[in-house]
Amino acid sequence: MIKKIHLIAACGTGMGTLACILKEMGYRVTGSDQNIYPPMSDLLKEKGISLFTGYDSSNLDHKPDLVIIGNAVTKMNVEARAVLQKGIPYLSMPQAVNKFIAKNKKIILVTGTHGKTTTSSIMAYILFVAGMDPSFMIGGILKDFNSSFRIGSGEYMVIEGDEYDTAFFDKGPKFMHYDPEITIMTGIEFDHADIFTDIDHIKTIFANFVKKIEKVSHIIAYDDNDNLKEILDTPVSSIESYGKQGQWSFSNHVQENSKTLFDVKGPNKKVLIKTNMVGEHNLLNCVACIAVANKIGISDKKICDALKSFSGIKRRQEIRGIRNGVTVMDDFAHHPTAVRETIKAVRPFYKSGRIIAVFEPRTNTSMRKFFQEIYPDSFLDADMVCVCEPAIKKNIPQKDKFSIKQLVLDIEKKGIEAYSFENSDKLINALISKLRPDDLVLIMSNGGFDNIHVKLLEKIQ
Incomplete structure (x- = not known):
């Protein structure tokens, strides 16, 4: 029986969030990291999670039942080597998410080079305001919850899907571990030069992901990104687009004091939105979430109420x-x-x-x-x-x-x-x-x- 869990590289956004969730679920959680800095380290300490500064095999002396190894850790890491030598069971972060949190949930996965955290946060908040009691795991702290996670009893879970590699023992992207019911794809640009050689390498990763999900997931895809268009060129069973020329789009963008008003138009739908968010990139994030909300039957009123009261994310403007x-x-x-x-x-x-x-x-x-x-x-x-x-x-x-x-x-x-x-x-x-x-x-x-x-x-x- 698993009672004690240790996380190596615990202060990354994903790993820190996972640590907090496991603590809330009743496990005894410890973590170690080379860099202990806020806001994630503050959140971990607030949740009562013991942090070791720096990596050392002695950090495992309390004999954890399971170790979760973050992707910032190499196989030469002193703690990772100790885990292997001692035969302690271990998992990657997405494996742990599936094992402990996402099972039996309908996953709404948000992927892409930009806007993942904001889009995931908006989506989770719309579900919450709609009374659907969602779970979420996001790489940023939502101001409305003062948390980067939530465990709800509802059927939906929002996950920020990272294209970065999973662990030293699994060099595939994290998002390949999830089986989403709905996927938002915000666009593809070159990033993560330490693991991707060029834009074609990244497009291959996303193309493989689309092949995996195309028959089971409804896709909401950004229409104004040529790289994304290219990998979605083959027929996908269920897809909608958003953007300036997409099936879902926005117009009449007006900034009023610190508020933004805009119209969102979708298939047989038009709705006036008022929000505290600014910038066209954030309005596009909203449009993507409105398309998802419409797909799962959330009313226009609930969508409007959520976007009007959404407080944003720490470290985003x-x-x-x-x-x-x-x-x-x-x-x-x-x-x-x-x-x-x-x-x-x-x-x-x-x-x-x-x-x-x-x-x-x-x-x-x-x-x-x-x-x-x-x-x-x-x-x-x-x-x-x-x-x-x-x-x-x-x-x-x-x-x-x-x-x-x-x-x-x-x-x-x-x-x-x-x-x-x-x-x-x-x-x-x-x-x-x-x-x-x-x-x-x-x-x-x-x-x-x-x-x-x-x-x-x-x-x-």
């Missing part, structure tokens, strides 16, 4: 504080498309001040030169750009490394004030003297960024 008229906002954006759309989305709401984009390229892809020539155009809607060397270091050959100094030079050529910094402390010290009332400091990184948000707000104060 999240205002961390306002000091002396300066707003500090946190966002997870790191891919060039996400950076561009995030800046574009907040631009209309800060017309009286400047948008100062602060960017840390810390993903495996953004640390490499793949997007060196593309990133400059992502910052065109910013008034000032500050780029910081990532706090974490990777063993990347010099010829393949992304250059923040070159990025700054290229941004300056486009007439935008830009600066590079060796670390976050130097960035903060330089930025403080430049800030004015009504400025927005938009901080973009997929990591903790040395707690720069709190440090900056304290300096302004």
Whole structure:
């Protein structure tokens, strides 16, 4: 009988969420990670999960009945080696999700390069407002639940489906482990350069996924992405499209104070939506979820009520504080498309001040030169750009490394004030003297960024 479960690499978004779920289900849960940083580490500690900082075979001395190994862990990891040597049963994260949580649930799976967390969160909240008592497991913390997960008694479970590999003992994508009833596909772009060689490699992964689900899952697919269109070129038994030319689309987009009003049109349907979310990318996320909600019979009123009251997700255009008229906002954006759309989305709401984009390229892809020539155009809607060397270091050959100094030079050529910094402390010290009332400091990184948000707000104060 399984009573004690240990997670290796517990502070990743997926693994941390799984740890919290298992704790709530009554298991004794421990975890270890090389990097213990908020907000996930705070959530784990709040749930009473013991965390070990760093990896060590002694972290297994309490003799767990099962170990769940995250995909950030290599087979040379000291704890992973100890698990194998001691013969402790182990699973990957998606295997554990299927074993403990998703069995007997109708899965709504959200996949794609961008928008997975936001779209999954919107979908889960619509189901909740509709009284369907959903479960969900999402790679972000929903403000309405102050959680990245929920275990409900309803028939539906929303899962954010990641294309990243599963574990050192399973190099296939995580989403291949799930058997969804409905799948949202938000589009395909190149990312995860550490495991994918090029865009064709990624398209192959998604094409294999579509082959697996095409006869059993209803697909809601973004219509304006050529890569996704290509892999959906062959007939699929049940599919609807969304986008500017899709079967589901939006129009009459109006921003009113901090609200957005827009019409959504679908097959034999038109509904007026009001939401706190901004930016066309977020409205498309809403449209995808409305198409799913319509498919499973949720009323227009419930859909409208949910989107009107949805509070959003932490680290997605999240205002961390306002000091002396300066707003500090946190966002997870790191891919060039996400950076561009995030800046574009907040631009209309800060017309009286400047948008100062602060960017840390810390993903495996953004640390490499793949997007060196593309990133400059992502910052065109910013008034000032500050780029910081990532706090974490990777063993990347010099010829393949992304250059923040070159990025700054290229941004300056486009007439935008830009600066590079060796670390976050130097960035903060330089930025403080430049800030004015009504400025927005938009901080973009997929990591903790040395707690720069709190440090900056304290300096302004």
